[in-house]
Amino acid sequence: MKRPIVYNNVKKYRVLMDMTQQELADKALVHRQTIVSIENKSYAPSIEVAYAISIAVGKDIKEVFYIKEEGDVSK
């Protein structure tokens, strides 16, 4: 089984919508540091936060967050 790694397009869609990190955080009801860490890929958000961010940038969750399989962890 391969370990899935979650990637995201949060920064891309935030910039496209001309929003600051604080504005996106206010819309998604999270702290600005949460947005910073998600954009830096140093924090994987919960499903609720992922949905809130997707709604805030006006995109489907699959467009904002996607999975790539990397590294075999079945051994």
Added chain:
Amino acid sequence: MSLRVPRILKMFVSLVFVALFTFVVYNSFESGDNFRGIIFSAAIIVSAYVLIKDIVVAIKGNSLLNKEVVMDQFIIGRIKTSLSLSYLYLIVHLSISLYSSDSLAAFKDSATLALFISFLVFMLIQIFQAFIYHSRE
């Protein structure tokens, strides 16, 4: 779970802390502890700069009364990490001093030191995490 407060309240709390540490700086220079005074002065200059910038941005955007999230799962996670490590330090320090202290007075001194250092550990890990997750807009 997230805790939201009006932006103006958050800024007021920050202002209170800046005022408090300004008082610490004044006391440090008055008592001749120049090194501590200089360190705290640098911290106050940075904090005051960030606070003034936030106030200007909030006034320009007319968002002083808007609610802002000050605590969510990510921030709680960071606090938990710092608390766990400072608590671990406290347990190790107290365990060692329990067996090595030969009197109650010596143990009391060691326990006071352990509490102080575990608080420092908490603060240092918070600062370390702030550097890890820091990013410019």
